Amino acid sequence: MHSIRIALLAGVLLLWAGPVAGQTFAFTAIPDQDVTRLQDRFGKVADYLEEELGVAVRYVPVKSYASAVNAFRNDQVQLAWFGGLSGVRARLLVPGSRAIAQGASDRRFRTYFIANTATKIEPTESFPSGLAGLTFAFGSKGSTSGRLMPEHYIRKHLGPPEEVFQRVGFSGNHSQTIDLVATGAYQAGAVNFKVWQTEQAKGAIDTDRVRVIWKTPPYPDYHWTIRGNLEERFGKGFRREVAQALIGLSDHPEIMESFSRERFVPASNKDYQRILEVGRKIGIIER
Amino acid sequence: MPRSASLRTSLAFVAIGLACLASADLAITTLHPWRELGRFTWGLVTPSFQEGGTLGLALGKTVAFALLGVAAGSVTGMGLALIYHRRLVRVSAAFVRAVHELFWALLFLQFLGLNAITGLLAIALPYAGIFAKVYAEILEEGDRSAEPALPAGTGKISRFFFARIPEVWSHIRTYTVYRVECGLRTSAVLGFVGLPTLGFYLDSAFLQGDYSRVGALLLLFYVLIALIRVWLRPWLVPLYLALAPLLLGGSLQVSMGNVTRFFTQDIVPLGLRDGFSWEALGSWAGDLLTQQALPGVVSTVVLTQIALVATGALALAAFPLICRHFVGRPEKVVTHIALVVGRSTPEYILAYIFLQLWGPSMLPAIVALALHNGAIIAHLIGRYADALQLGPDTPRNPLVRYGYEVVPRVYNQFLAFLFYRWEIIMRESAILGILGIHTLGFYIDSAIQNLRMDHMVALLLITAFLNLGIDAASRIIRAHLRLRTTPTYEP
Numbered sequence: 001m002h003s004i005r006i007a008l009l010a011g012v013l014l015l016w017a018g019p020v021a022g023q024t025f026a027f028t029a030i031p032d033q034d035v036t037r038l039q040d041r042f043g044k045v046a047d048y049l050e051e052e053l054g055v056a057v058r059y060v061p062v063k064s065y066a067s068a069v070n071a072f073r074n075d076q077v078q079l080a081w082f083g084g085l086s087g088v089r090a091r092l093l094v095p096g097s098r099a100i101a102q103g104a105s106d107r108r109f110r111t112y113f114i115a116n117t118a119t120k121i122e123p124t125e126s127f128p129s130g131l132a133g134l135t136f137a138f139g140s141k142g143s144t145s146g147r148l149m150p151e152h153y154i155r156k157h158l159g160p161p162e163e164v165f166q167r168v169g170f171s172g173n174h175s176q177t178i179d180l181v182a183t184g185a186y187q188a189g190a191v192n193f194k195v196w197q198t199e200q201a202k203g204a205i206d207t208d209r210v211r212v213i214w215k216t217p218p219y220p221d222y223h224w225t226i227r228g229n230l231e232e233r234f235g236k237g238f239r240r241e242v243a244q245a246l247i248g249l250s251d252h253p254e255i256m257e258s259f260s261r262e263r264f265v266p267a268s269n270k271d272y273q274r275i276l277e278v279g280r281k282i283g284i285i286e287r
Numbered sequence: 288m289p290r291s292a293s294l295r296t297s298l299a300f301v302a303i304g305l306a307c308l309a310s311a312d313l314a315i316t317t318l319h320p321w322r323e324l325g326r327f328t329w330g331l332v333t334p335s336f337q338e339g340g341t342l343g344l345a346l347g348k349t350v351a352f353a354l355l356g357v358a359a360g361s362v363t364g365m366g367l368a369l370i371y372h373r374r375l376v377r378v379s380a381a382f383v384r385a386v387h388e389l390f391w392a393l394l395f396l397q398f399l400g401l402n403a404i405t406g407l408l409a410i411a412l413p414y415a416g417i418f419a420k421v422y423a424e425i426l427e428e429g430d431r432s433a434e435p436a437l438p439a440g441t442g443k444i445s446r447f448f449f450a451r452i453p454e455v456w457s458h459i460r461t462y463t464v465y466r467v468e469c470g471l472r473t474s475a476v477l478g479f480v481g482l483p484t485l486g487f488y489l490d491s492a493f494l495q496g497d498y499s500r501v502g503a504l505l506l507l508f509y510v511l512i513a514l515i516r517v518w519l520r521p522w523l524v525p526l527y528l529a530l531a532p533l534l535l536g537g538s539l540q541v542s543m544g545n546v547t548r549f550f551t552q553d554i555v556p557l558g559l560r561d562g563f564s565w566e567a568l569g570s571w572a573g574d575l576l577t578q579q580a581l582p583g584v585v586s587t588v589v590l591t592q593i594a595l596v597a598t599g600a601l602a603l604a605a606f607p608l609i610c611r612h613f614v615g616r617p618e619k620v621v622t623h624i625a626l627v628v629g630r631s632t633p634e635y636i637l638a639y640i641f642l643q644l645w646g647p648s649m650l651p652a653i654v655a656l657a658l659h660n661g662a663i664i665a666h667l668i669g670r671y672a673d674a675l676q677l678g679p680d681t682p683r684n685p686l687v688r689y690g691y692e693v694v695p696r697v698y699n700q701f702l703a704f705l706f707y708r709w710e711i712i713m714r715e716s717a718i719l720g721i722l723g724i725h726t727l728g729f730y731i732d733s734a735i736q737n738l739r740m741d742h743m744v745a746l747l748l749i750t751a752f753l754n755l756g757i758d759a760a761s762r763i764i765r766a767h768l769r770l771r772t773t774p775t776y777e778p
Contacts, residue, residue, distance in 0.1 A: 035491035060401065063481035063490070066736045067401065074400045074545045089738060118318070135316065141736035167312075169647050169723055176494055184318030185646035284737065286557060 024056040027079035030068045033175045041258035052245040065142030084144035084221045084275040096228025100243040103261035109221035111145045113214040115188040127157040128214045135167040137189035150190035182210040194260045223267045304596030307589040316646030323644045330498020349484040351531035353470035356410025364418020371423035383416035385754035387718045388473045398549035403535040406482045429455035472633040512631045553740035583727035590716040594656035601661030609669035629662025647723045664704045703770035710758040
């Protein structure tokens with residue numbers, strides 16, 4: 001009994017005396033696709049930033065969009081690769097935080113509506129009204145391209161998703177949405193067009209079973225957001241340095257390729273005003 | 288009308304279960320469910336142990352969280368067991384038990400962040416509630432005859448350690464080891480919300496369709512649990528507990544600012560943050576109840592009742608296969624392994640697997656809950672039936688022997704176990720909503736994804752009260768039928 005208690009005490013002490021965090025600059029990213037791909041991509045980004053900024057940099061993987069926003073809000077990470085919606089939410093919660101860089105193609109992002117070929121819905125230029133009455137898979141509940149924008153267009157053309165569709169589900173991420181529609185678990189769904197293109201280029205999509213039936217008009221999406229209170233921890237002008245380093249990633253094709261983007265360009269909070277408005281309109285953003 | 292009260296109750300529950308079944312969505316929506324199942328099974332038999340280091344670390348962290356969490360829960364629970372006669376202690380313990388570990392983790396994540404403390408508290412807190420109750424029951428049952436033999440003036444603490452603990456030590460040890468096994472399952476599942484345990488890697492492997500890696504992770508987990516009595520030696524426990532914190536890693540910092548903000552701002556109903564009015568509160572509560580709580584409670588109860596009946600049916604069908612009155616030793620071993628796999632796989636992981644294979648409906652959840660809980664009860668009833676002595680006049684035909692002798696003799700014990708697991712099944716039904724079935728967990732997860740902590744906390748409270756209600760109903764029925772389970776025999 002005695003030794004157990006001593007060991008317990010030691011354990012508890014060790015637990016609370018854990019490492020006092022040094023000046024590590026931590027960042028996260030919304031888990032929009034397969035984790036290994038994210039690990040691969042952001043591991044490289046962490047190494048690159050460490051070199052450029054001269055501080056220890058750590059990538060913190062998370063399991064949900066909300067966890068990414070929470071980690072940013074709670075100052076567990078100081079930088080994040082957000083989607084349009086998660087970025088807007090994070091900046092509402094953390095005054096002083098700013099969007100600093102985005103992919104050039106993120107200014108004109110799209111959602112692809114996809115359907116199982118068994119539904120016999122043909123690709124069209126205008127919104128596919130034949131979706132009504134089917135089962136439909138969004139991506140994550142907090143995704144811009146997998147939830148916010150597709151829901152916006154569904155509401156505009158058909159009505160509230162839970163009334164329009166026979167069943168509504170949330171797949172969790174875009175790779176998963178494609179799989180679920182291909183297997184027929186859902187008849188149709190909405191995916192990030194970049195993920196679709198990447199998977200297609202790899203030959204990972206069974207085009208006999210799932211295809212694109214409609215492409216939304218363009219909207220702003222992914223971007224890097226940084227917290228505001230970093231000068232005292234990391235030195236004067238730190239935010240500008242980070243922004244420059246991120247834009248400098250454009251000269252590293254192998255990293256840009258993992259993002260499926262050609263280059264990063266400067267971004268600002270007002271680039272995402274449209275997302276905020278859509279979010280408020282469909283009630284996902286409530287303040 | 289059947290004369291036996293047990294039979295009448297059983298038939299009523301079966302009728303309710305069937306009525307729920309009629310209203311439930313049971314569709315298999317994937318086009319090739321069996322092909323996926325085939326791929327999955329193939330993955331299980333061709334496990335890939337690549338990146339063994341990562342696998343080992345995941346396993347190590349799973350054990351570390353489990354041991355530290357259960358140890359903290361056990362010490363706290365023992366303290367509470369001593370004052371368990373106090374109403375406040377009993378009510379608080381019942382409340383922390385009523386909320387599933389995964390919900391606790393989701394709650395702590397919001398203000399402690401992705402942090403080892405989140406994982407430890409998510410295990411330690413509900414387990415403290417469980418330990419308090421069971422330890423108190425064990426102490427209650429214990430032989431107190433040694434106490435008067437102590438010299439007069441022996442202090443309270445000495446009295447407790449020298450006269451009461453030794454009497455019940457073996458029960459406490461057995462139960463605590465059993466809880467370590469549960470803690471391992473809980474710890475593994477916490478990975479699904481982002482802690483670095485087995486579930487984290489399982490989720491990733493699944494989403495990539497890498498079934499061989501899934502197979503490797505699951506097999507390692509089964510071996511870990513099957514060998515628990517080999518590696519969990521009393522004299523090794525202090526060593527493990529000392530080493531475990533080193534394995535947890537990550538930041539252990541907690542920002543009080545975040546905690547304060549959570550309790551003073553985030554959980555205040557949205558309409559009331561600029562000032563209180565009854566009208567605003569009414570509309571907030573009205574929306575929450577009609578659009579989220581009510582549909583969530585209905586689905587949760589429907590799933591619970593179906594799963595309860597399915598669990599019972601499975602247990603009754605499976606127990607003869609591990610019972611010496613029906614099968615020989617080789618068959619017994621095979622069934623035993625199947626049941627160990629069934630009960631070692633957390634229901635969350637089972638449901639997750641079936642959901643991937645068959646698509647989203649209640650069916651995967653029902654099958655997962657029935658397999659997990661049915662395996663536990665079948666195992667216990669099998670052991671109980673093994674202890675029965677059958678007379679020389681016992682029917683020779685095994686079916687007749689089953690129906691006319693063995694089942695009637697084990698039936699009350701069976702019902703006791705089943706009703707004991709009723710509230711556990713409900714707690715699990717709620718949590719499975721996170722996977723997309725529209726039980727309470729679905730609405731709680733949505734509230735989290737929408738960053739609506741006010742909704743999340745309110746829904747968690749509703750879930751807890753539903754659980755306490757079912758627990759109370761179960762106790763009333765068990766008392767009415769005079770069913771009894773002894774603490775250490777409880778599943």
